[in-house]
Amino acid sequence: MTQGSLLRKxxxxxxxxxxxxxxxxxxxxxxxxxxxGPYIVSTYWEIHGLLHDPRISSDARNLNPQAAETLADxxxxxxxxxxxxxxxxxxxxxxxxxxxxxxPPHTPRRIHAMRGELTRIIxxxxxxxxxxxxxxxxxxxxxxxxxxxxxxxxxxPREDEPRFHHWAxxxxxxxxxxxxxxxxxxxxxxxxxxxxxxxxLAELIEERRRAPGDDMLSALxxxxxxxxxxxxxxxxxxxxxxLVAGHETTVNLIxxxxxxxxxxxDVLTQLRTRPHLAVPLVEELLRFEPxxxxxxxxxxxxxxxxxxxxxxxxxxxxxxxxxxxxxxxxFLEPDRFDPQRRDNQHLGFGSGIHSCFGAPLARLEAQLALxxxxxxxxxPRLLEDxxxxxxxxxxxxxxxxxxxxxxxxxxxD
Amino acid sequence: xxxxxxxxxxxxxxxxxIVGASLAGLRAAETLxxxxxxxxxxxxxxxxxxxxxxxxxxxxxxxxxxxxxxxALPRRRELDAEWRLGVAATGLDMTAxxxxxxxxxxxxxxxxxxxxxxxARPWPHPLEAELDGVFVLRTRQDAIALNRRLTAAPHxxxxxxxxxxxSEIASACRELGLEVTVAERGPAPLxxxxxxxxxxxxxxxxxxxxxxxxxxxxxxGLEGDSAGRLRRAHxxxxxxxxxxxxxxxxxxxxxxxxxxxxxxxxxxxxxACDAGCRAFDVRGIVTDDVFVAGDVARSPHPLFNYxxxxxxxxxxxxxxxxxxxxxMINASADRRPHLWIPAFWSSQFGVNIKSVGVPSLGEEILIxxxxxxxxxxxxxxxxxxxxxxxxxxDQTKWLEHxxxxxxxxxxxxxxxxxxxRRAEGLRPVPADFPDPSLxxxxxxxxxxxxxxxxxxxxxxxxxx
Ligand SMILES: Cc1cc2nc3c(=O)[nH]c(=O)nc-3n(C[C@H](O)[C@H](O)[C@H](O)COP(=O)(O)OP(=O)(O)OC[C@H]3O[C@@H](n4cnc5c(N)ncnc54)[C@H](O)[C@@H]3O)c2cc1C
Numbered sequence: 045m046t047q048g049s050l051l052r053k054x055x056x057x058x059x060x061x062x063x064x065x066x067x068x069x070x071x072x073x074x075x076x077x078x079x080x081g082p083y084i085v086s087t088y089w090e091i092h093g094l095l096h097d098p099r100i101s102s103d104a105r106n107l108n109p110q111a112a113e114t115l116a117d118x119x120x121x122x123x124x125x126x127x128x129x130x131x132x133x134x135x136x137x138x139x140x141x142x143x144x145x146x147x148p149p150h151t152p153r154r155i156h157a158m159r160g161e162l163t164r165i166i167x168x169x170x171x172x173x174x175x176x177x178x179x180x181x182x183x184x185x186x187x188x189x190x191x192x193x194x195x196x197x198x199x200x201p202r203e204d205e206p207r208f209h210h211w212a213x214x215x216x217x218x219x220x221x222x223x224x225x226x227x228x229x230x231x232x233x234x235x236x237x238x239x240x241x242x243x244x245l246a247e248l249i250e251e252r253r254r255a256p257g258d259d260m261l262s263a264l265x266x267x268x269x270x271x272x273x274x275x276x277x278x279x280x281x282x283x284x285x286x287l288v289a290g291h292e293t294t295v296n297l298i299x300x301x302x303x304x305x306x307x308x309x310d311v312l313t314q315l316r317t318r319p320h321l322a323v324p325l326v327e328e329l330l331r332f333e334p335x336x337x338x339x340x341x342x343x344x345x346x347x348x349x350x351x352x353x354x355x356x357x358x359x360x361x362x363x364x365x366x367x368x369x370x371x372x373x374x375f376l377e378p379d380r381f382d383p384q385r386r387d388n389q390h391l392g393f394g395s396g397i398h399s400c401f402g403a404p405l406a407r408l409e410a411q412l413a414l415x416x417x418x419x420x421x422x423x424p425r426l427l428e429d430x431x432x433x434x435x436x437x438x439x440x441x442x443x444x445x446x447x448x449x450x451x452x453x454x455x456x457d
Numbered sequence: 458x459x460x461x462x463x464x465x466x467x468x469x470x471x472x473x474x475i476v477g478a479s480l481a482g483l484r485a486a487e488t489l490x491x492x493x494x495x496x497x498x499x500x501x502x503x504x505x506x507x508x509x510x511x512x513x514x515x516x517x518x519x520x521x522x523x524x525x526x527x528x529a530l531p532r533r534r535e536l537d538a539e540w541r542l543g544v545a546a547t548g549l550d551m552t553a554x555x556x557x558x559x560x561x562x563x564x565x566x567x568x569x570x571x572x573x574x575x576x577a578r579p580w581p582h583p584l585e586a587e588l589d590g591v592f593v594l595r596t597r598q599d600a601i602a603l604n605r606r607l608t609a610a611p612h613x614x615x616x617x618x619x620x621x622x623x624s625e626i627a628s629a630c631r632e633l634g635l636e637v638t639v640a641e642r643g644p645a646p647l648x649x650x651x652x653x654x655x656x657x658x659x660x661x662x663x664x665x666x667x668x669x670x671x672x673x674x675x676x677x678g679l680e681g682d683s684a685g686r687l688r689r690a691h692x693x694x695x696x697x698x699x700x701x702x703x704x705x706x707x708x709x710x711x712x713x714x715x716x717x718x719x720x721x722x723x724x725x726x727x728x729a730c731d732a733g734c735r736a737f738d739v740r741g742i743v744t745d746d747v748f749v750a751g752d753v754a755r756s757p758h759p760l761f762n763y764x765x766x767x768x769x770x771x772x773x774x775x776x777x778x779x780x781x782x783x784x785m786i787n788a789s790a791d792r793r794p795h796l797w798i799p800a801f802w803s804s805q806f807g808v809n810i811k812s813v814g815v816p817s818l819g820e821e822i823l824i825x826x827x828x829x830x831x832x833x834x835x836x837x838x839x840x841x842x843x844x845x846x847x848x849x850x851d852q853t854k855w856l857e858h859x860x861x862x863x864x865x866x867x868x869x870x871x872x873x874x875x876x877x878r879r880a881e882g883l884r885p886v887p888a889d890f891p892d893p894s895l896x897x898x899x900x901x902x903x904x905x906x907x908x909x910x911x912x913x914x915x916x917x918x919x920x921x
Pocket of ligand 1: 479482800
């Protein structure tokens with residue numbers, strides 16, 4: 045098989061439901077490259093090494109012009125790149141500032157303190173299934189749950205969801221490096237969504253400045269951290285990043301999780317009686333079916349020799365996290381779903397300085413959600429396997445997950 | 458008897474004794490069981506406690522964020538072992554393969570693992586060391602006593618020695634709002650371990666957090682009142698200081714005295730062993746039934762010119778214990794070398810410090826990322842044209858990359874660009890380690906020559 049056709053297979057929608065055979069094929073060439081395309085890295089140790097390699101940049105400005113062409117992002121003075129797309133020291137400063145109201149050391153209990161509220165939201169959503177015997181898990185649960193949470197956390201009105209849902213989806217789609225699409229057209233659409241989301245957030249931040257709440261936007265806007273404050277533009281980019289990332293990833297984690305549990309009914313049964321299993325189970329899900337399949341946005345600042353290949357400075361590099369997670373050189377029986385797996389240092393949240401900012405929240409959301417679903421749905425079953433997937437090859441997950449069940453158990457049962 | 462048959466018998470029903478029931482001892486015992494050893498397992502420890510963790514003692518415990526009795530090491534599995542706690546091993550008969558205990562008992566073994574670690578070097582003047590208010594910090598008991606005294610609002614604390622432990626203690630005191638003076642005979646804190654360039658950053662950290670840091674001085678005497686309570690400290694610059702608490706942080710001494718006369722190659726520098734953790738005897742011949750691991754061991758490292766390294770590092774203790782345990786019950790062809798790249802962490806004044814490799818071997822340092830002035834940086838140490846170590850202040854996540862450079866003997870200075878390279882990172886400067894013949898209190902890594910039984914090289918404890 046030629047390399048170009050392998051690249052195409054990654055993005056080919058036909059492989060979305062089960063991309064793992066393609067990844068297995070990829071791993072035969074740990075660093076794959078053909079003429080104009082990106083360098084695709086698919087083995088665990090190579091990915092891990094690059095994620096910790098200070099010669100690798102996340103900043104699109106370091107791409108050579110040819111590689112930059114395929115990118116959807118555009119320079120936009122109103123909404124400059126968020127810290128996800130920056131290198132240190134800017135990255136470090138912005139991430140620290142964003143961390144101040146979110147986690148340790150300044151706000152160590154924020155996520156923990158949301159436990160009760162998360163449980164309540166989950167309970168209400170599940171109670172809403174009471175008079176049904178089938179649902180679409182995505183529309184009725186996996187999507188509304190994290191969105192409600194991120195709105196609550198950031199201080200974004202839940203009622204505005206229909207507006208920013210559209211922008212978030214467009215921006216997420218912009219991440220998908222589908223070579224078949226018209227890049228210019230997509231760039232235009234993404235660009236518009238970015239500006240509209242920026243305007244929306246600017247207004248909201250203004251309101252939070254006038255009447256601060258206990259939410260993150262208020263805290264970020266006030267900027268009482270030890271390191272001062274973000275500029276208005278930085279604030280907007282950060283808010284947009286958190287809102288979009290809080291949107292499109294946990295949905296897939298929960299949906300992929302439930303799909304996997306329904307394919308492994310013994311594990312589902314265990315989870316019902318042993319809620320502690322949720323912690324290692326979610327780690328295994330992040331390895332086995334990670335919501336972020338690949339990182340298409342890295343470039344070397346210098347020529348880098350790795351696995352017998354020299355990746356030249358400025359080239360576009362894709363790190364296929366989901367493939368690294370199934371690398372038999374790193375994990376025993378990697379294609380087996382084993383919720384009690386030991387030594388599970390997966391790449392589901394990336395690694396290194398860009399490792400997922402929202403990981404503590406995503407973990408908790410998935411743990412609580414899956415445990416509650418396992419406990420309360422009586423005899424749940426899949427109505428479609430495989431289900432219909434979203435187009436996106438980067439943020440991969442089912443578009444719908446129709447389920448049937450015999451009724452609801454009470455929360456305490 | 459065929460080698461394999463006896464090995465099989467050992468694994469099934471042999472007797473393994475571990476002396477030193479702490480981190481290395483526990484992890485070795487767990488590994489033995491994990492790898493299928495079903496014989497009898499005895500752990501001997503002179504402390505009355507089951508194995509506990511020491512790093513929190515100078516951090517969370519001093520701050521009162523964790524109590525000392527909550528530092529028990531997590532158990533990874535059931536052990537099914539006989540615990541002889543609160544009794545010291547006092548002698549070893551290598552011919553009869555027996556360990557003598559302080560209570561007169563003797564314990565026979567087929568394989569022995571020694572993990573007796575180190576103890577805090579006491580204040581060198583015994584009468585002064587006895588004063589009420591003079592502390593060291595190595596054990597849970599030490600931490601409980603010191604914590605009690607710190608929470609009783611002392612007037613001023615004196616920390617003698619600004620190595621990692623001393624600096625952490627000073628940091629904890631400041632966090633508790635206590636007045637603290639640090640006396641360090643070297644030119645800066647941490648210079649023995651990390652050199653003068655990084656030491657200057659550490660000095661600024663101390664001062665920025667309100668520590669009264671005095672470098673280039675020694676404490677010459679501690680003075681008590683008639684009731685035997687510490688009152689004053691005298692310094693080599695002629696000044697005196699009113700203090701009611703002094704914490705002596707002058708490094709550590711290896712717990713090897715109990716092996717005197719046993720014929721094992723054990724001395725004040727530790728117990729020399731080969732890369733497979735087998736101890737040498739005094740003749741320089743490797744034993745096949747006595748193994749060592751953890752702080753008490755000195756083993757040759759190929760990446761560092763086969764020098765014998767003794768490391769007082771948590772991660773090293775774990776890794777060496779696992780290797781020793783594996784090798785104790787495996788045939789020579791299946792044995793593994795202990796090729797741990799030294800790695801150390803410390804947290805002080807809100808900064809997370811980590812190092813890999815052996816910084817004190819470094820001749821030059823390059824600030825490869827970040828900046829000294831901002832207190833967030835990665836320093837890379839070079840030795841004879843290759844990368845030998847790296848240290849990070851609040852930049853831990855890059856360290857792995859530099860570890861790989863050490864492992865692959867990458868050229869120094871590294872020729873390529875990195876993110877966050879500043880002007881000061883464009884060329885290396887001398888790492889500025891003190892003359893090794895003038896010891897400071899306790900660099901955490903000490904290099905001690907080539908020959909395992911060579912005791913001529915003495916690294917005299919700092920006589921403050
Ligand atoms: C306050 C403090 C802070 C630290 N912080 C860090 C840190 O931040 N990072 C890091 O990497 N490392 C740190 N360390 C070092 C780390 O704790 C040690 O490397 C580790 O404990 C070594 O384990 P060990 O089992 O080899 O030795 P030890 O933990 O010293 O255990 C040896 C045991 O053997 C016992 N023993 C001695 N002689 C005998 C005898 N004759 N018979 C029976 N028992 C005996 C001792 O009492 C002791 O219980 C710190 C240490 C201290 C004291």
